[in-house]
Structure formats: C-alpha cells, structure tokens
Amino acid sequence: MDPATLRLLDPKAIARAETLGMNARFMVEGYMAGEHKSPYRGFAVEFSQHREYTPGDDVRHLDWKVQAKTERYYIKQYEQETNFVAHLLLDGSESMNYRSGDLSKLEYGKMIAACLAYVILHQRDAVALGIFDEKIQEYLPRSDNRDNLFKIMNRLAGFAPTRETKIASVLHGMANQIRRKGIVILISDFFDDEEEIIEGIQHLRFSGHEVIVMQVLDPSEIDFPFTGMVEFDGLENIPKIQTRPTQIKKTYHREFEAFRKRLRDACERHQCHFVDVRTDEPLDEVLSNYLAFRKATVG
Numbered sequence: 001m002d003p004a005t006l007r008l009l010d011p012k013a014i015a016r017a018e019t020l021g022m023n024a025r026f027m028v029e030g031y032m033a034g035e036h037k038s039p040y041r042g043f044a045v046e047f048s049q050h051r052e053y054t055p056g057d058d059v060r061h062l063d064w065k066v067q068a069k070t071e072r073y074y075i076k077q078y079e080q081e082t083n084f085v086a087h088l089l090l091d092g093s094e095s096m097n098y099r100s101g102d103l104s105k106l107e108y109g110k111m112i113a114a115c116l117a118y119v120i121l122h123q124r125d126a127v128a129l130g131i132f133d134e135k136i137q138e139y140l141p142r143s144d145n146r147d148n149l150f151k152i153m154n155r156l157a158g159f160a161p162t163r164e165t166k167i168a169s170v171l172h173g174m175a176n177q178i179r180r181k182g183i184v185i186l187i188s189d190f191f192d193d194e195e196e197i198i199e200g201i202q203h204l205r206f207s208g209h210e211v212i213v214m215q216v217l218d219p220s221e222i223d224f225p226f227t228g229m230v231e232f233d234g235l236e237n238i239p240k241i242q243t244r245p246t247q248i249k250k251t252y253h254r255e256f257e258a259f260r261k262r263l264r265d266a267c268e269r270h271q272c273h274f275v276d277v278r279t280d281e282p283l284d285e286v287l288s289n290y291l292a293f294r295k296a297t298v299g
Helices: 009-022 064-070 105-122 146-160 169-179 192-204 221-222 245-269 283-297
Strands: 047-052 073-078 085-091 126-132 135-143 181-187 210-217 230-232 242-243 273-278
Touching: 009 105, 009 283, 064 073, 085 105, 085 169, 105 126, 105 146, 105 181, 105 283, 126 146, 126 169, 126 210, 135 146, 135 169, 169 192, 192 210, 192 245, 210 221, 210 245, 242 273, 242 283, 273 283
Parallel strands: 085 126, 085 181, 181 210, 210 273
Antiparallel strands: 047 073, 126 135, 230 242
C-alpha cells in the first residue's frame, strides 16, 4: 500500500475511536449480536455471501462443502445476519478541494471516511462507500469483510475532484436505492441548495435510515481572516471576485453562520446528529468527541 493511502488511517484517531465503537441509534434491519436493536428474531432466510471463519463464530454456520473443496473454513452469511450497514457518502466535488492549511476539506473527509470504515469493520458491521459530486462517481457495495478496508482506502486515495455538486439528487437516489434500514454518514461542506439538501435528508429519514451529517470546513471559511485587496477564485463555475474582505467581513460572518445554523437546526428537527468539523482540528479529537457523545446518547 502506497504512503498516500496509508496516510488516510490516522493511528491516534483509530486508537481512540476503536475503544468507543459505534452503535445504531434506531431500529436497523439485521441479526444483531447483542449490541444493536433489531426488529428481527429467528433464523435468517436469504443467503448472502461467505466469510472466512474467525474464532468465536457459531460453528453451526460453517459451510462444510466449501471446506471440503478449499480446506479452509467459511461461514455462511445471510441477508438478516448483517449487524448494521453504514453507508459512507463523501462529497468529492470541486469545492471540497479548498485548503488554507496542510489539508484540504476533501483530504480531511477522506481520513474521516477511512477511520470510520476501519472502526465499523473492526466491530464486524458492514460498510458501503460512495464518493459523489453531481452523482455517485465511485461506489463500493456493502461488505463486513475486513479486507474490504483496503479497497475503500484505495478508492478514497485515488479520487480527484473535477465537478460541481448536487447533494440533494444523490441523497434522494440513495434513499430510493438502499433496501434496508441502516446508517448514512454524509461528509461534505454542504455548499449547495440547503433547502434541497434538507429534503434529501428528510427522504432518508422517512425511509428509516439514521443520518449523521458531518460538515467539513476550512478555518478560513469560518474565520474569514483575509486583508487587503483579495481576488477570490470561485470553484464549481463561480466567477472570480475582487474585493476588500474588511468591507464584507461582518456580512459574510452573519450569512455564513445563519447558513450553518439552518442546517444544524434542520438536522435536529429530523433527529440527525450534526457534527461541526474544522480541518485544523486533530482528527482523533473530532472522532473521539463525537463517538463519546454518541455512546452517551444511544440507549
């Protein structure tokens, strides 16, 4: 694995997040191993895939025919045996490429997705990955196989943004596409039509999914520290603007904070966790703080 891919897994973030874990807040569809609430009881009915046996697995689900052919032990998995499925949706649009420091919003978002994928797979739940702009550009279907982490990291590391974003259409598409209730983790700066985004989130919630909204912003977008005469180079087909930031700073702060509050309030109305993320914050603190809060509120 090349260094750029390995950089996505922050060791401190992994160590702190792994001790906290991640449970489902609402009913999810699947057989739960005691950690998550499930509306199902009894035996699974639909075969899904094989998974290599690990100590502690129920030997009643060993596939002896496969063992006879391969001389290796595999467990039969069924549709209702998946603990929960977390759908990681990362905004890969051009606006996510902005940076004022060491990391762009997209690079930070990739690290969030990689670390959450590690934690979720480590606890033997399932992860699907979607990277989107105007539509889903990269997609890895759900799997609880830990080897899938390498595929996820390679897709994340190899993605480069080039297009505008249409968050709402992606959310509506996912709400129509995902068959089973799970967790949708949306990582974006949300620089798009906010009313349409909120409708997309509402669609996911109406379909029974838990939604976690992680707004990733650069500190310069929040603090607006620019001085003098500055030319702002617009992303996603927004024209360049030349202005004196001191003349618009107060208005900028007012409008930008109002935008963030509207998004935060909408998440609260629809029972979604909203997570503020700055790219100058240590990733281990961001993830551990959220997961600790989540653990305290999931009952």
